Amino acid sequence: MRYEDYERYLSPALAKTTDLVIERGEGSYLYDVNGDRYLDFVQGIAVNALGHNNPAVKAAIHEQVEKLINGSFNMVNFPTTLTLAERLAEIAPGDLGCTFFSNGGAEATDGSLKLARAYTGRPCIIAFRGSFHGRTWGAMSVTGSAAKYRHSYQPCMGGVYFATYPQKDLCPKGFDEEQRSEYCLSDLQQIFDYLVSPEEVAAIIMEPVQGEGGYFVPPASFVQGVRKMCDEHGILLIFDEIQSGYGRTGKMWAGQNFGVTPDIMNLGKAIAGGMPMSAVVSTHEIMSRWHPGMHGGTFGGNPVAAAAALAVLDEFERQDILSNVNKMGDYLGKKLKELAADHPVVGDVRGIGLMRAIEFDHEDGTPAPELWQAIKAKALEHHMITLNCGVHGNGMRFATALNVTTDVLDEGVDILDRSMTELGY
Structure with missing residues (x-):
């Protein structure tokens, strides 16, 4: 079976990063229809937090399917x-604890925007350049990670304004972390x-x-x-925690790294171990205006997805996932810095936990997406699936399973090292 034989039946709107036809998965690996094994270093774009085909998640799905697939929540x-x-x-932070279930991240984004408008009675939204919140109309309208997502769809939803996020590509060159913070807060005030x-x-x-940014x-x-600015002006703070x-x-929750609790939180991707599910979580007070x-939505709150999601939470406790993320995240960060020292084309190493990225640049520091494309192709030859990020497409993101081991991380970094060496980078 070849993807090319079926390509005419599928819309080209869905971009494909590979032509692989995958038949099954296990842990950090995917197996194609020919039986060839591939290391999946992005896990369905951070969806399979416990790896592919996790036994506990699979058992929960089977048990629920035997009882009921759906009846509409x-x-x-x-x-x-x-x-x-x-x-x-x-487990939600602060007073958050009232949930609306949906199916995908963009749905959750749209729901949170509607909820905020319904609760406050106000018409406008502020988002950030570099952000990605989805491709439905509302989600696209608050997405600012690349102009391509808006191409052919202008004008987008009205009442949306974009502030500057403190990433180095969006701030004056040479600014340190705190200077970027001050610059971006000032930019928000200017809006x-x-x-x-x-x-x-x-x-x-x-x-x-x-x-994505x-x-x-x-x-x-x-x-x-x-x-603080939200509190001063009665503005709701929405955290997109989908990835x-x-x-x-x-x-x-990523917001806990900064000691900040939002008013509304959007969840998705890893919530149900690979099943389609997302959620908008807020307080009872805010939800009461909805x-x-x-x-x-017809399919939100599906009982099979919910069963999988419960198994995910059980496995988080049983495997002490957070402890592993911190330990393996530090390990991966160290390995990537060593990789950068050996390959000058790696212009930046960044991230936290198991949300890490490297960036490929030319000698003058300008983005090098063509190097990424070559490295991606070479890594695929060595049976590793990768994914880029950033507005210029020159970043490589690492979104491994959260229960990943050092052996798997070593394998992935070694493939990347070998690929760059073979290309002369």
């Missing part, structure tokens, strides 16, 4: 979904001064750690400063 309740809502309330009154802003939506970790002073949440950064019928 609009019509009836399911034990697994009700229990999941309770479990999320137990209030020149473009939109804060009394008209319903919410500020941000990724505590930017994902390049795996950039902001200074704590910046995140705390945004929280950075669920232990990816070494804390259950009256019946103001938002909805």
Whole structure:
């Protein structure tokens, strides 16, 4: 079976990073229809937090499928979904503990924007350049990681303003971390001064750690400063934890790295071990303004996805996942710095926990996406699946399973090292 034979039946709108036809998965590996094994170093873009085909998640899915696949959470309740809502309330930060379930990250983004407008009665949203929140209309309208996501769709949703996120590509050259923080908080204030009154802003939506935009970790002073400005003006703070949440950064929620609790939190990707599920989590007070019928969806809260999500939470406790993320994250960070020392084309190493990235640059420091393309192809020849990030496409993101071992990390970094060496980089 070849992808090329079926390509005419599939919309080209969905970009494909490989032509592999995968038949099964186990742990950190995928196996194609020919039986060849590939190291998956991005785990379905941070979806398979416990690796492919985790036995506990698989067993929970099978058990629930034997009972009921779906009956629509609009019509009836399911034990697994009700229990999941309770479990999320137990681990959510602050007073967050009231959940609306949906199917994908973009759905959660759209829901959170509607919720913020419904609660505040205000029309406007502030997002950040470098952000990625999804491709549905509302999510696309607050996405600022690349102009390509908006191409052919302008004008987007009205009332959206973009502030500067403190990543080095968006700030004056030579600024250190705290200078970037001050610069970006000032830029946010200028939006209030020149473009939109804060009394008209319903919410500020941000990724505590930017994902698609390049795996950039902001200074704590910046995140705390945004929280302070929201409090001063009665603006809701929405954290998009879809990629950075669920232990990816070494804390259950990325916002906890900065000591900041949002008013609304969007979850997805890793929540259900590979099953399609997402969630908007907020406080009872805020959710109380979302009256019946103001938002909805046919498949949200699916009992099979909820069963998988419960198994994920059980495995997080049983395997002490957060401890492993911190330990393996430090190990991976060290290995990547060693890699950069041996290969001058690696211009930056950054990240936190198991949310890490490297960047490929030319000698003059300009982005080198063509080097990334060559390295990606060579790594695939050596049976490793990789993925880029950043507006210029010259970053390589690492989103391994959260229960990854040093052996697997060594294998992946060795393939990357060998690929660059063979290319003369």
